Amino acid sequence: MKKSLVFLLVCANFLFAARIESIRFEGLNQLSPLVAQEMSGLRIGDEITGANTDAAIKRLFDQGYFDDIYIDYSGGNVVIHVKEKPIIAKLDIEGVVTNDRKAMEQIIGLRPGQGYDKVALNRARERARQYYEVKGYFDTVVEVDEEPLNSDGSSLHLTTIVNRGENIIIDKVNMIGAKKLDYGDIQPAVANKQREVLGWMWGFNDGKLKTIDLPKDPDRIKNEYLKKGYLDANVSLPYLNADMKNYRAELTYYIEEGERYRVKDISIEAPDFLNLDKEKLIKKLKLDSGDRFNSDFLKRDITKLSNHVADMGYAYAEVEPHLSQDYENHTVDINYVVIPYKEIYVRKVTISGNEKTADSVVRREMYLTEGQLYNRTDLVDSRNALRRTGYFENVEIEETRVSQNEIDLNVKVTEAPTGSITGGIGYGSDDGLLLSASLSEKNIFGSGIGGHVSIEKSDDDLSGAIGLTNPRVFNSEYSLSGQIYARDWEWDDYEETAYGFSITAGRKLNRYTSAYLTYDIESSKIEGLDEFYKAAGYQNGKNIRSSLIPSIRFDNTDDYYIPRSGISASLALEYAGLGGDMEYLKGMGSFNWYFGLRDYIGYDAIFRYKSNIGYFFDDSELPVNKKFFLGGMKSIRGYDGRSIPQQQICLEGRGCKYIEIGGNKSFNNSFEISLPLIERINMRFVTFFDWGTIGDDSFDEVTRYSVGAGIEWTTPIGPLQLFWVNPLNDEEYDKTNNIEFTIGARF
Known part of the structure; x- marks a missing residue:
């Protein structure tokens, strides 16, 4: 120009x-x-x-x-x-993949109706090159095709053609000077990894250079040394030797490892007014005298001390670790210096994001409210309690300091689809197609009250239930729920019907524990039993069960659908004999443990252990059909529900037949690993091993187990689980499935 x-x-x-x-x-x-x-x-x-x-x-x-x-x-x-300048009448961008188009439109910065500025376009070309270089593509070229739309050239059709460059592939990562650690030790931590043999396959390292992470990788490598106690380790800047003819490269680091250090003494330095029991706190720390130094353990101990002081009201307390190294003996003393600053009180609590849920439903789960002295444990427990309700997809509590001794809390919630549809499908050689479905809403009109309607249908079975639950009556510590249900079985050899009603009252004992008392009355009737079922202990006629069930439940998990930490456990005792025809006493228990592995392996893997146990203490008047049975999504996947155990009954002149006989003692448990699959849509991969045992005289009379894998996905209509299952020790008479499916269940 x-x-x-x-x-x-x-x-x-x-x-x-x-x-x-x-x-x-x-x-x-x-x-x-x-x-x-x-x-x-x-x-x-x-x-x-x-x-x-x-x-x-x-x-x-x-x-x-x-x-x-x-x-x-x-x-x-x-x-x-x-x-x-010529006016851009029409603009096209070619050669850009869908995921990059929006970013490239902003980088080029041209719009129809603008004047065509070649200087600005040259700057945009450089920005496009840098954009792709950050993503690992080199030698990107941006070309512009100008087509005049009139004779004087004042109006142009502009076509911007982006020729994305090539990825540089790292064939090898060299660690010159490293003897104590090798590439395998630092590989999980660094972003730039060498290509593996199956690098083209999902789950394997493709070796693509990530330039934006290159300056950060030396610190990541050094941190791996610090985790293992090498306090004097030094890692050079990365040296990249790239051949731009074939876009292959080697990455080299020069490393001085030094010696490995042990912890000698640990001390805490804090103001006297905190009245810290320093010896007790030191015993609770992960790092102990004589341990190998570990920087990750050090960070966790800092967090533990910081949280302890924050629970005393010092929200902005800092803990600074002072390390004193003995270079000759290779030991290190750790002195944690606690700086509490001022006590902080909560001035105001605001709630946002709850378009449907009433503020009172959120506030009743808060353990930290206006006027209270700040307490970090109360803050975390409030967040987790809100997540456990199942009403919210995400809960965050933002802290805003408004003065030297006051803080505001903003509870930001993202509401979840609390209405869910649960479905299951399977096939059994006897029952044919098995279908189940339910419609439930955990948060009716934002009140926190839940309700459900469910139905199950197979060739022989039709059952349904309607229930309503208020977990916090008038926002108090008390709960109330009730259910009406009915079942109609048309088995090959007999018919069974049952209908009943239950009501449950409960009370929160503390923030993790609740107690309940349930009254359940049921009328059941069996007709048309053949001689095989009679021989197995089934009885024709009508029975009425009237039972009282006290129970207690503990739950400190951090989320309702996908917990990553905590325990969910329950214990119940049912006494049947308050009138009616049945009299028995049975105990039931469950224990679920969730353990997130991100802090240990840097990856959002979740380990889950789930178990259930049942035991009849007195079954003198117990019909067979009221015993424990195993099989199905909630016990041993791959086996039909209530199909384990079975017993062969033989009658003279009538032959033999397998009958589901149940058991007086049962135990089943599952081991699961859940891994992120497509994080942006909350889809995860899960693999599991199920094992259960059941019997009358002992727990181990009949044992079944299975393995499987599949996906769990938090969809807009509720959590979905789809599993392929392989029963491992099924007998020819067992009723099995290879596909298990459900929507709406807690993971």
């Missing part, structure tokens, strides 16, 4: 103080003369000088509409000659 200025009779201007009598534009097509004159800053009646004409040219150029400008002056008449 050029600019020129022609002054006619400049000297005369100064001698005679010439004034502007008229202003005219030549070459102006896109802008109106009045708008252009306003942009120039020149006015009729102004004196014309070299300064104001130069300023006018600069102002017009700054608008970005012109390629060239110069000014003529004669006899008080000013003529401004302009050459307008």
Whole structure:
């Protein structure tokens, strides 16, 4: 782009103080003369000088509409000659994948209707190259195809063609000087990894260079040494030797490892007014005297001490570790210096994001409210309690300091789809197609009250239930729920019907524990039993069961659907005999443990252990169909529900037949590993091993187990689980499935 200025009779201007009598534009097509004159800053009646004409040219150029400008002056008449930039009438961007298109449109920065600025486009080309280089693509080229749409070239069809470069592949990572650790030790921590043999396959390292992470990798390597106690380790900047002909490279680090250190003494330095029991706190720390030094353990101990002081009201307490190294003996003393600052009180608690859920439903789960002394454990427990309700997909509590001793809390929730559809499908050689479905809502009209309707259907079975639950009556510590249910079985050899009603009252004992008392009454009837079932202990006729069930439940998990920490456990005792025809006493228990591995392996893997146990203490008047059975999604996957155990009953002259006989003692447990699969849509991969045992005289009379894998996915209609299952020790008479499916269940 050029600019020129022609002054006619400049000297005369100064001698005679010439004034502007008229202003005219030549070459102006896109802008109106009045708008252009306003942009120039020149006015009729102004004196014309070299300064104001130069300023006018600069102002017009700054608008970005012109390629060239110069000014003529004669006899008080000013003529401004302009050459307008071509206008972009149409713009296309080619060669860009869908995921990059939005970013590339912003980088190029051109829009139809704008003037075509080649200088700006050249800058955009450089930004596009840098954008792809950060993503690991090198030698990106951006070309522009200009197609005039009219004879004077003032209107253009512009096509920007992006030729994305190539990935540089790291064939090898060299660690020169490393003897104590090798590449396998640091590989999980670094972003730039060497390509593996199956690098093209998902789950294997593809070796692509990530330039944005390259400066950070030396610190990641050093941290791996610090985890193992090498306090004197030094790692050089990365040296990349790349061949741009074939885009292959080697990455080299020069490393000084030093010696490994042990912890000698641990001490805590804190103001006296905190009254810290330092010896007790030191015993609770992960690092102990004599241990190998570990930087990860050090960070956890700092967090533990910081949380302890924060629980005393010092929200902004800092803990600084002072390390004193003995270079000769390779030991280190750790002195944790606690700086508490001021006590902090909660001034205000606000709630946001709850478009449906009432504020009171959120506030009743908060253990930290207005006027209270800050307590970090209460803050974390409040967040986890909200997550356990199942009403929210995400809960965060933001802290805003408003003065030296006050803080505001903003509870930010993202509401989850609390209405869910649960479904299951399977096939059994006897029952044919098995279908189940339910419709439930955990948070009716945002009140926190839940309800459900469920139905199950197979070739032989039809059952349903309707229930309502208020977990916090009038936002108190008390709960109330009730259910009406009915079942109708049409077995090959007999018919069974049952209907009943239950009501449960409960109370929270503390933030993790609740106690319940349930009354359940049921009328059941069996007709048409053949001799095989009678021989197995089944009885024709009508029975009424009236039972009382006290129970207690503990739950300190950090989320309802995908917990990563905590325990969920329950214990119940059922006494049947408050009237009715049955009398028995049975105990039931469950224990679920969730353990997130991110802090240990840097990856969002979750280990789960789930177990259930049942035991009849007195079964003197217990019908067979009321015993314990195993099989199904909640016990041993891959086996039909209530199909374990079975017993062969043989009658003289009638042959033999397998009958589900149940057991007085049962135990089943599952071991699961859950891994992120597609994080942006909350889809995870899970693999599991199920094992269960059941019997009358002992637990281990019949044992079944299975393995499987599948996906769990938090969908808009609720959590979905789809598993492929392989029963490992099934007998020919067992009823099995290879596919298990459900929507709505807790993971």
